[in-house]
Amino acid sequence: MPTFAFLSVCAVPFLWVFLRAICTLIFDKNYFGADPGMELVTFFGQVAIVFLFMTLSFSHLGRPLKTLRVPRMRRILGLSVFFYATLHFASYLIFLAGFEFEKYYYDLVTKNRIILGSFAYFFLFLLAATSIDSVARNLGIAWVYLHRSVYLIAGLVVFHVFLSAKENFSFSVFLFCGCLALLGVRLSKAWRRSKLRTPIFKA
Numbered sequence: 001m002p003t004f005a006f007l008s009v010c011a012v013p014f015l016w017v018f019l020r021a022i023c024t025l026i027f028d029k030n031y032f033g034a035d036p037g038m039e040l041v042t043f044f045g046q047v048a049i050v051f052l053f054m055t056l057s058f059s060h061l062g063r064p065l066k067t068l069r070v071p072r073m074r075r076i077l078g079l080s081v082f083f084y085a086t087l088h089f090a091s092y093l094i095f096l097a098g099f100e101f102e103k104y105y106y107d108l109v110t111k112n113r114i115i116l117g118s119f120a121y122f123f124l125f126l127l128a129a130t131s132i133d134s135v136a137r138n139l140g141i142a143w144v145y146l147h148r149s150v151y152l153i154a155g156l157v158v159f160h161v162f163l164s165a166k167e168n169f170s171f172s173v174f175l176f177c178g179c180l181a182l183l184g185v186r187l188s189k190a191w192r193r194s195k196l197r198t199p200i201f202k203a
C-alpha cells in the first residue's frame with residue numbers, strides 16, 4: 001500500500017472530528033453530544049489505544065506481509081498513536097482542566113489514572129522523538145531497548161483505562177487480554193530466537 005494512502009487511512013478519525021466541528025459551525029447544531037469535552041477526550045483516547053494495539057500487532061506481521069513495507073507502516077502507525085494521544089491530552093487540558101495547569105497538577109498528584117496516563121504519554125513522546133532515522137542510528141542498541149518500552153506503555157494505558165472506567169470494565173478487560181496475548185507472542189518469539197542462537201553440546 002502506498003505511504004500516502006496509508007497516512008490518509010490513519011487520518012480518518014481526525015477528519016471525522018474535523019467534519020463534525022465544521023458541521024457544528026455551519027448548521028449551528030451540536031454534533032458532539034451532551035458533553036462535547038468528554039466526548040472528544042474519550043474519542044481521541046480510544047483511537048490512540050486502537051492504533052497502539054495495531055502497532056503492536058504489526059510487529060508480528062513482518063513475515064507474512066513482507067511486500068507491504070511493514071517497518072514504514074509501523075512507524076506511521078506509531079506516530080499516529082502519538083498524534084491521537086496528544087489530541088486526547090490537549091482535549092483534557094482544554095475542556096476538562098479549563099487550560100489551568102494547576103488543575104492538571106492537582107489531578108496528577110491526586111488521581112492514579114492521570115499519573116499512569118501521563119507516564120504513558122511521556123514514553124510515547126520519547127518514542128516519537130527518537131523515531132527519526134538519524135536519531136535512531138546515533139542511539140544504536142539503546143534505541144532498540146527504548147522502543148521495547150512500547151509494551152510498558154500498553155500496560156500503563158490498560159491500567160489508565162481500567163481506573164477511568166466508571167462501571168463498565170469490559171473494554172479494559174478486553175484490552176488487558178489483548179495486551180497479554182501480544183506480550184506472550186513477543187516473548188515466545190524471543191525465547192525461540194535465543195534457543196536457536198544457543199549452541200547445543202552433546203556429551
Ligand code: HEM
Pocket residue numbers: 041042043045046048049052081085088089092096113114116117118119120121124157160161163164165171
Ligand atoms: C497526559 C496523559 C493523559 C491524560 C491527562 C489522560 C486523561 C484522561 C481522562 C481525563 C480520561 C477520561 C476518564 C476520566 O475522567 O478518568 C481518559 C480516558 C482514557 N484515556 Fe487517557 N489520558 C492520558 C493519556 C492517555 C494515553 C497515552 C492513552 C492511549 C494511548 C489514553 C487513552 C485513554 C482511553 C482509551 C480512555 C478511556 C476512554 C473510554 O472511556 O472508553 N490516555 N484519559
